Amino acid sequence: MESIKDLRAQIDKIDEEILRLLNERARIAKIIGEAKRKEGVHLHSPEREREVLERVIRLNKELYSEQIPSKAVAHIFREIMSMCLSLERNGGIRVAYLGPKATFTHQAALEYFGLSANYVMVNTIRDVFVEVETDRVDYGVVPVENTTEGVVNYTLDMFLEYNTKIVGEVVIPIKLNLLSTRLDLEGIRKVYSHGHALAQCRNWLEKNLPHATLIETESTAKACEIVLEQDDAAAIASEAAAYTYHLNILAQNIQDGSNNYTRFLVIGKREVKRTGKDKTSLLFAVKHQAGALYRALESFYVHGINLTKIESRPSKKKAWDYVFFADIEGHVEDEPVRKALSMLEDRTQMVKVLGSYPRALFEEG
Numbered sequence: 386m387e388s389i390k391d392l393r394a395q396i397d398k399i400d401e402e403i404l405r406l407l408n409e410r411a412r413i414a415k416i417i418g419e420a421k422r423k424e425g426v427h428l429h430s431p432e433r434e435r436e437v438l439e440r441v442i443r444l445n446k447e448l449y450s451e452q453i454p455s456k457a458v459a460h461i462f463r464e465i466m467s468m469c470l471s472l473e474r475n476g477g478i479r480v481a482y483l484g485p486k487a488t489f490t491h492q493a494a495l496e497y498f499g500l501s502a503n504y505v506m507v508n509t510i511r512d513v514f515v516e517v518e519t520d521r522v523d524y525g526v527v528p529v530e531n532t533t534e535g536v537v538n539y540t541l542d543m544f545l546e547y548n549t550k551i552v553g554e555v556v557i558p559i560k561l562n563l564l565s566t567r568l569d570l571e572g573i574r575k576v577y578s579h580g581h582a583l584a585q586c587r588n589w590l591e592k593n594l595p596h597a598t599l600i601e602t603e604s605t606a607k608a609c610e611i612v613l614e615q616d617d618a619a620a621i622a623s624e625a626a627a628y629t630y631h632l633n634i635l636a637q638n639i640q641d642g643s644n645n646y647t648r649f650l651v652i653g654k655r656e657v658k659r660t661g662k663d664k665t666s667l668l669f670a671v672k673h674q675a676g677a678l679y680r681a682l683e684s685f686y687v688h689g690i691n692l693t694k695i696e697s698r699p700s701k702k703k704a705w706d707y708v709f710f711a712d713i714e715g716h717v718e719d720e721p722v723r724k725a726l727s728m729l730e731d732r733t734q735m736v737k738v739l740g741s742y743p744r745a746l747f748e749e750g
């Protein structure tokens with residue numbers, strides 16, 4: 386076998402080659418950037434980025450039998466594209482997320498846009514929408530549903546108030562931890578976290594901290610900021626948050642479901658072109674009439690469209706009046722989707738398309 390020294394010399398050579406290729410890629414991306422500027426098109430192209438990611442994942446399988454796991458390939462190319470885009474546009478794109486630092490939304494934003502984007506942390510889900518709506522950022526990232534706890538109502542309600550579009554989605558696994566300045570569970574009287582995180586750990590909390598008071602915060606990271614100042618409290622948050630806020634991890638993976646994932650939406654102001662693996666989100670309202678919802682949903686059935694989700698929310702205009710949020714497979718540019726939506730319009734009081742966007746690259750994080 387070759388010596389480690391010789392093998393490392395080979396790696397050094399490969400690294401030089403990787404670096405040369407990265408610089409060559411960046412040079413070409415900058416030229417593409419100039420061309421796009423001249424044509425007046427958006428510098429950031431989620432459609433193209435998706436194409437790049439799918440292509441390298443496929444090649445990695447075909448040519449190298451996935452020696453490197455697909456997710457790792459996706460992460461590496463995500464970062465390469467994030468860097469190329471930031472060179473094309475000085476400072477990169479601006480992305481608002483529900484902060485403070487090390488929330489799961491922060492993690493999801495990093496996963497989607499990479500480390501070279503410019504992140505703006507805001508305190509509430511509404512503020513993410515406001516930042517996008519007022520053009521202070523290009524995109525925003527908000528949580529929308531969790532596999533254990535269901536939908537984030539607050540986010541859905543924002544779509545009733547703002548005209549922001551959905552331009553993408555990202556799913557990440559949620560592993561929850563009990564964090565504290567203390568060294569053990571003894572003496573923990575209060576547990577702070579986001580309502581969803583508290584709910585996802587209900588069984589663990591009942592068993593291990595049955596007498597603790599549970600207190601809801603705006604986010605899991607906010608809970609960490611609070612417990613830093615208290616000596617009888619713990620926060621439920623991510624492992625990243627433990628390092629960010631220098632808290633001790635008293636218990637790991639305390640969420641009730643082992644398959645705990647959260648889906649986040651990327652919101653913006655533009656429309657994303659068809660990629661062939663898309664989803665469309667919409668909301669609609671029907672009259673209080675026998676069969677009204679049945680007739681509305683028939684539009685999808687008739688055109689062979691798969692409905693991946695439906696939720697009802699109070700319209701907030703009148704008591705006991707509801708709107709429906711639905712996700713369907715396909716893009717508004719697809720003929721069957723177009724036909725289904727036109728039929729839906731005829732059969733409902735109101736339809737609002739929230740966006741067509743590429744489906745999450747990894748649907749289970």
Ligand SMILES: C=C(O[C@@H]1C=C(C(=O)O)C=C[C@H]1O)C(=O)O
Nearest residue numbers: 414417429430433434466469470
């Ligand atoms: C280079 C481009 O611009 C950006 C960077 C990309 C990349 O690094 O591959 C892909 C899409 C754009 O967001 C491009 O549009 O091709």
